[in-house]
Amino acid sequence: MLDDVDRRLVRQLQNDPEATTSALAGRAGVSPQLAARRMDRLRREGILRGQHARIDWTKLGYEVAVSLRFTLDKTDPRALDSFIEAAREVPEVIEIQTFLGRVDVRLSVIARDLADYHRLYRSRILPLPHIADIEALMQVATLKADEKVPL
Numbered sequence: 699m700l701d702d703v704d705r706r707l708v709r710q711l712q713n714d715p716e717a718t719t720s721a722l723a724g725r726a727g728v729s730p731q732l733a734a735r736r737m738d739r740l741r742r743e744g745i746l747r748g749q750h751a752r753i754d755w756t757k758l759g760y761e762v763a764v765s766l767r768f769t770l771d772k773t774d775p776r777a778l779d780s781f782i783e784a785a786r787e788v789p790e791v792i793e794i795q796t797f798l799g800r801v802d803v804r805l806s807v808i809a810r811d812l813a814d815y816h817r818l819y820r821s822r823i824l825p826l827p828h829i830a831d832i833e834a835l836m837q838v839a840t841l842k843a844d845e846k847v848p849l
């Protein structure tokens with residue numbers, strides 16, 4: 699899958715996502731041309747799926763982060779699809795994950811403060827379809843948020 703050159707390039711990209719291909723090449727100990735070819739191949743193969751901005755929501759005024767875990771009423775075969783479709787329409791939902799097990803779906807939700815969260819919960823979350831149970835976990839601190847792969 700990945701050889702040593704690929705791993706060195708990806709490791710350098712993880713350390714500095716804004717680095718130019720030439721800079722990545724220098725740090726990985728390869729020529730800029732080889733680095734460009736390898737990076738292009740990694741993108742074509744879907745290993746590198748783009749570069750993303752990581753946003754500090756608190757600096758934009760969103761002080762509350764809540765993880766909501768849902769168990770759905772599965773008597774309707776479209777329950778999961780309907781729930782996800784509706785959840786995608788809530789702008790404060792910044793992540794949707796599905797699971798196998800007791801919990802079916804987890805939503806990551808942000809709000810400006812507790813009053814804003816309460817309004818959001820009552821007006822946008824509770825009306826989501828097919829909810830059988832909800833568990834809310836309010837985030838107190840983020841101790842690690844690293845997306846790096848150990849290469």
